[in-house]
Amino acid sequence: xxxxxxxxxxxxxxxxxxxxxxxxxxxxxxxxxxxxxxxxxxxxxxxxxxxxxxxxxxxxxxxxxxxxxxxxxxxxxxxxxxxxxxxxxxxxxxxxxxxxxxxxxxxxxxxxxxxxxxxxxxxxxxxxxxxxxxxxxxxxxxxxxxxxxxxxxxxxxxxxxxxxxxxxxxxxxxxxxxxxxxxxxxxxxxxxxxxxxxxxxxxxxxxxxxxxxxxxxxxxxxxxxxxxxxxxxxxxxxxxxxxxxxxxxxxxxxxxxxxxxxxxxxxxxxxxxxxxxxxxxxxxxxxxxxxxxxxxxxxxxxxxxxxxxxxxxxxxxxxxxxxxxxxxxxxxxxxxxx
Amino acid sequence: xxxxxxxxxxxxxxxxxxxxxxxxxxxxxxxxxxxxxxxxxxxxxxxxxxxxxxxxxxxxxxxxxxxxxxxxxxxxxxxxxxxxxxxxxxxxxxxxxxxxxxxxxxxxxxxxxxxxxxxxxxxxxxxxxxxxxxxxxxxxxxxxxxxxxxxxxxxxxxxxxxxxxxxxxxxxxxxxxxxxxxxxxxxxxxxxxxxxxxxxxxxxxxxxxxxxxxxxxxxxxxxxxxxxxxxxxxxxxxxxxxxxxxxxxxxxxxxxxxxxxxxxxxxxxxxxxxxxxxxxxxxxxxxxxxxxxxxxxxxxxxxxxxxxxxxxxxxxxxxxxxxxxxxxxxxxxxxxxx
Numbered sequence: 001x002x003x004x005x006x007x008x009x010x011x012x013x014x015x016x017x018x019x020x021x022x023x024x025x026x027x028x029x030x031x032x033x034x035x036x037x038x039x040x041x042x043x044x045x046x047x048x049x050x051x052x053x054x055x056x057x058x059x060x061x062x063x064x065x066x067x068x069x070x071x072x073x074x075x076x077x078x079x080x081x082x083x084x085x086x087x088x089x090x091x092x093x094x095x096x097x098x099x100x101x102x103x104x105x106x107x108x109x110x111x112x113x114x115x116x117x118x119x120x121x122x123x124x125x126x127x128x129x130x131x132x133x134x135x136x137x138x139x140x141x142x143x144x145x146x147x148x149x150x151x152x153x154x155x156x157x158x159x160x161x162x163x164x165x166x167x168x169x170x171x172x173x174x175x176x177x178x179x180x181x182x183x184x185x186x187x188x189x190x191x192x193x194x195x196x197x198x199x200x201x202x203x204x205x206x207x208x209x210x211x212x213x214x215x216x217x218x219x220x221x222x223x224x225x226x227x228x229x230x231x232x233x234x235x236x237x238x239x240x241x242x243x244x245x246x247x248x249x250x251x252x253x254x255x256x257x258x259x260x261x262x263x264x265x266x267x268x269x270x271x272x273x274x275x276x277x278x279x280x281x282x283x284x285x286x287x288x289x290x291x292x293x294x295x296x297x298x299x300x301x302x303x304x305x306x307x308x309x310x311x312x313x314x315x316x317x318x319x320x321x322x323x324x325x326x327x328x329x330x331x332x333x334x335x336x337x338x
Numbered sequence: 339x340x341x342x343x344x345x346x347x348x349x350x351x352x353x354x355x356x357x358x359x360x361x362x363x364x365x366x367x368x369x370x371x372x373x374x375x376x377x378x379x380x381x382x383x384x385x386x387x388x389x390x391x392x393x394x395x396x397x398x399x400x401x402x403x404x405x406x407x408x409x410x411x412x413x414x415x416x417x418x419x420x421x422x423x424x425x426x427x428x429x430x431x432x433x434x435x436x437x438x439x440x441x442x443x444x445x446x447x448x449x450x451x452x453x454x455x456x457x458x459x460x461x462x463x464x465x466x467x468x469x470x471x472x473x474x475x476x477x478x479x480x481x482x483x484x485x486x487x488x489x490x491x492x493x494x495x496x497x498x499x500x501x502x503x504x505x506x507x508x509x510x511x512x513x514x515x516x517x518x519x520x521x522x523x524x525x526x527x528x529x530x531x532x533x534x535x536x537x538x539x540x541x542x543x544x545x546x547x548x549x550x551x552x553x554x555x556x557x558x559x560x561x562x563x564x565x566x567x568x569x570x571x572x573x574x575x576x577x578x579x580x581x582x583x584x585x586x587x588x589x590x591x592x593x594x595x596x597x598x599x600x601x602x603x604x605x606x607x608x609x610x611x612x613x614x615x616x617x618x619x620x621x622x623x624x625x626x627x628x629x630x631x632x633x634x635x636x637x638x639x640x641x642x643x644x645x646x647x648x649x650x651x652x653x654x655x656x657x658x659x660x661x662x663x664x665x666x667x668x669x670x671x672x673x674x675x676x
Binding site: 098099263 | 431432435436437439440566568578580583591592593598601602603604605606607608609610612613614615616617618619620621622623
């Protein structure tokens with residue numbers, strides 16, 4: 001098969017790779033129905049994270065089970081399935097506590113921008129949909145694999161409750177899914193920090209009530225203005241830079257909470273500032289597996305339409321253009337059809 | 339009157355100072371029944387926090403109201419009262435959210451190691467006891483002003499629930515109060531990190547079930563051993579150094595929580611480590627005012643005996659010896675009688 005490999009900064013190739021096979025009794029092999037490019041793929045693509053050797057890419061996926069190992073019980077060939085970006089056993093203490101991305105046997109998924117994918121720990125990782133989905137649902141189902149699950153975790157980690165005022169820092173795909181998630185959780189007011197007209201528009205469709213275009217201290221001051229000087233109840237940090245983390249903490253009221261899901265790059269938090277902020281912090285790699293059944297249900301019953309976040313759709317063989325468009329911010333998120 | 343003034347590292351003097359008076363209509367003046375030396379007083383005492391001018395000391399207090407300003411409604415002369423180490427109005431949005439130590443009109447109390455104290459915002463700061471307390475209750479009542487309230491907040495911020503396994507990092511007075519608090523909140527197993535026999539003994543009296551004498555990575559490994567490799571559900575960070583913060587985060591299970599109340603000194607938290615830890619963080623200056631009614635009730639009804647934390651009692655005029663004994667770790671906490 002041909003699949004996606006990153007050779008170095010801005011050097012994405014679609015080239016011949018061995019077709020994956022069952023390697024362990026707990027594996028499944030699935031034929032990918034759709035995959036996509038993640039904001040986190042852009043860190044190595046931009047050279048901000050080292051790439052020391054040709055690296056297969058992709059960790060968001062859904063598709064049809066082709067084959068399962070002898071120990072697999074909960075999925076079978078022919079089923080349409082979705083899995084998290086991290087394989088998990090769902091039986092270890094961390095999984096049972098709901099933190100499957102800290103599973104004792106965790107394996108990061110790394111080769112999903114391809115037509116065929118081997119999924120380890122299939123019983124703990126894959127969730128079947130109620131049936132074979134209509135084609136128009138596939139983009140939304142695909143989002144549950146990471147980007148929606150991650151936005152959902154940001155809102156959950158920030159403790160979003162009905163009636164609250166919420167800020168979302170980051171207008172990328174995860175931030176936009178954070179808006180949708182906060183709305184689903186009943187937030188009354190959702191303030192999004194964004195300078196991009198198309199993203200502002202989508203944020204409003206997903207439930208944003210206010211847009212703040214200022215950044216840094218000015219952005220914080222604007223949010224304080226919008227909240228009578230108090231700050232927001234919850235903030236969703238969906239970027240992962242020092243500036244975005246500080247901005248998030250500083251716009252939150254004492255006793256409020258920050259859910260942070262942007263993979264941190266160069267972030268160092270000062271103990272004294274954290275201490276006197278009185279802000280709750282929680283975040284990390286989203287335990288998507290915990291949310292998959294609920295999110296699949298919301299999509300399946302057409303209660304949400306997160307697939308709108310894909311504003312560029314390409315055949316998988318044009319994956320390099322998919323990366324380019326996101327790097328240049330011409331696209332929010334690229335969906336790839338094998 | 340004579341009161342306590344810090345002139346520089348290890349230079350505590352008990353010297354003539356103006357007797358405080360009502361300055362604003364919202365003030366009260368109280369005659370101190372008992373005060374004490376706080377672990378946080380040792381930072382400037384040891385020269386680890388600059389002292390640029392002679393600085394009156396003390397922020398833990400209880401006593402009898404002598405006089406109130408014309409606007410004070412909730413306390414009156416003759417009442418025995420206790421207040422937080424931070425004055426608050428309890429009407430601003432942060433106070434109403436339970437974070438009185440982030441009150442919009444907060445004033446740190448700074449002159450309580452004295453026979454007489456002016457308390458600003460008396461209506462929002464002071465809580466009367468049900469009556470005039472018997473002398474043997476005064477030490478325990480005094481602890482509610484800061485050290486017990488702070489340990490209580492550490493446990494509350496760490497989300498301690500019945501049946502949980504909890505670690506306490508720090509065997510100072512706050513850590514010991516954290517043990518008592520976690521026990522009150524129903525923790526089943528309370529692991530205390532301590533190398534000092536007398537503190538270990540007191541920790542056991544307050545509810546500790548396990549003592550870990552190792553520190554740093556070895557301490558973390560020991561706690562992991564004690565929890566089948568999983569880590570604790572909640573950790574109370576009661577020191578405030580880089581080592582104690584990291585030790586706390588690292589001994590906590592993914593999805594667990596750290597309550598941190600040690601005033602941070604030189605703490606910088608790495609974003610990547612926090613992210614992958616999956617640990618909830620909450621802390622800051624304890625909103626003691628929130629807990630005062632409940633803690634006074636527990637003491638008044640002799641359900642808890644936190645006053646045991648005072649293992650040295652001196653007349654106020656010997657305050658310098660009180661500091662010395664704590665600095666040299668001859669005493670856990672010094673109570674001072676004016």
